[in-house]
Amino acid sequence: MKHTWRWFGPIDKVTVRDAAQAGAEGIVSALHHIATGAVWPVDEIEKRHRDIKAGGLYWDVVESVPVSEDIKTQTGDWKAHIVNWQETLRRLSRSGIRTVCYNFMPILDWTRTDLRWETRHGAKAMRFDLTDFVAFDIHILKRPDANYDYPEWLIEASAKRFAELSGDRIAALGKNIGAGLPGSADGYTLEQLLEKLRTYQGIDRERLQSNLVDFLSQVVPVAEEVGINICAHADDPPWPLLGLPRILSTEADYAHMLSKVDSRANGVTLCTGSLGARPDNDLPQIARRFADRIHFVHLRNVTRDTEAVPCSFFEDEHLEGATDMVAVIATLLEEEKRRRLEGREDHRIAMRPDHGQEILDDLTRGAQPGYPAIGRLKGLAELRGIERALLHPHYGRV
Template identity: 85%
Template sequence: MKHTWRWFGPIDKVSVRDAAQAGAEGIVSALHHVPTGTAWTTDEIGKRQNEIKAGGLSWDVVESIPVSEDIKTQTGQWRSHIANWQESLRRLSACGIRTVCYNFMPVLDWTRTDLRWETRHGAKAMRFDLGDFAAFDIHILKRPDAALDYPEGLVEDAAKRFATMTNTKIVALGRNIGAGLPGSSDGYSLEQLLEKLRCYQGTDRARLQQNFVDFLSEVTPVAEEVGINICAHGDDPPWPLLGLPRILSTEADYAHMLSQVNSRANGVTLCTGSLGARADNDLPFIARHFAERIHFVHLRNVTRDTDTVPCSFFEDEHLEGGTDMVAVIAALLIEEKRRREEGREDHRIAMRPDHGQEILDDLTRGAQPGYPAIGRLKGLAELRGIERVLLHDHFGLA
């Protein structure tokens, strides 16, 4: 696999040189300052490429070109936003970039209730606490009829939690849950979040799924034409939130997406952490089943409090948690071997150590939550070690 590293641009407190020293071969980045729905310019793409090149690496994967809420709901300026998305693909291809990751989650991107939860050994990790989330939804956001979306016992627990919450905790929950895409300056106040939710009234799961297929039907032919692989990231967490439908949470969801727009350019970002929050997602099976259409991989692990859906979980060390990381990496290496034998230029699958716990000097660096320097270095080293062993002549995957 090609070992990559997410970098949020010059504002990132972990530099490109840090990434290179950690063992990364390439960078995953995006133009976070460009407004959603706007076409990326060749000048801005080139500027970011030069910033990365100055650190000794190359820009290999875009993560991501945001998909606007207008596109997801097919309202407002959705047609012009799709045209701008297509134009961004053309310009990225002209600059030599061949992989674009994106997501189709309504309103919220990945969602956590705690961005720096303390683990048993003092590291800081991101956590999704279902009880805290329900307390936020019912008592802080006060979404109409929110309590109907939770079992009675959880509603009672949420009420008890809210009754003892400090103002600091309430503010933190709102900030954490209402955050925008990682690296962006977007984010929602409570009033803005409620307004965004109202935009989805009448958009059920079937409607959102069809809007997704419509989007793919428009952008995939352009991706094919310019030689770019686009790859959808799964829902995080993989279940409905705030009354909003989710459409990329299971193996069946991905199978539907890939069958509806059956092109190799329309592919998967395999995120073992997102899908791994559901006990009914078999990650090694998913890696094998969709191997030919996997264009980008996020490797991380989560530990679930329970095996129910939904559930609480935290982001564990990369080789801990519920996902058999050795089996997933083995499946990916088998696919790479098949691609090499087929003569494909894209036989190396880009992988990045996704997220990471804050350890050692990370605890004072103040990097983007989930993206510390040393925690990711540790994760990348562990993942590279598994890969190196599996590629040994003894195992026959080389």
């Protein structure tokens, strides 16, 4: 696989040179400062390429070209935003980009209640605490009809939890849950979040699935034309939140999306962390089923508090947690071998160590939550070790 590293641009406290020293071969980046729905300017694309080359690496994957809420709801300027998305693909292709990741999560592109939760050995990790989240939804956000979305025992537990929360913790929950997309300037106040939620009234799971298929039906032909593979990231976490539907949370969800727009250019960002938060997702099986359409991989592991859906979980070390990482990597290496025999140009699948725990000097660096230097270096080294062992001519299985 091609070992890549997410870099948020010049604002990132972890540099491209840091990534190169950690063992990365390529960079995953995006123009987070460009407004969602707008065309990415050619000069800004070229500048990002120059900034990355100056650090000694190349820009291999775009994560992400954001899909606007107008597109997801098919309201407002959604048609113009799709035209702009198409043009951005053309411009990225001319610059040499061949892989573009995106997601179709309503409003909140990812959600955690804790951005720096302390683990058993003092490292800091991202965490989703279900009781805290429900306390936020019912008692802090005060979303209308929120009580109808949860079982009685969880409503009672969240009320007890809310009564114990300090003012600082209440403020932190609002900030953490409304943080928006990593690296962007997006984020919502409670009032703004409630207003955003109202824009999804009448949009159920089936309607959102239909809107995704409409979007793909218009952008995939352009991706085919310009030689780009686009790949959808899973919902994070993979279940409904705040009364909003989720449509890329399971193997069946991906099968539906891929069958409706059946093109190799329409593919999967396999995120073992997002999908792994559900006990009913078999990650090695998902990797095997969609191997031909996996264009980008996030390798991350989570430990679930329970085997229920939804549940609380935290982002564990890369080789800990619920996902059999060795089996997943073995499946991906087998797919790379098959692609090489086919003569496919995309036979190397880009992967990155997704997130990482803050350890050692990470604890004082103040990098983007979930994206420390040393924690990701450790994860990449472990994942690379698995790959090397599986490919060894005498001991490997691939």
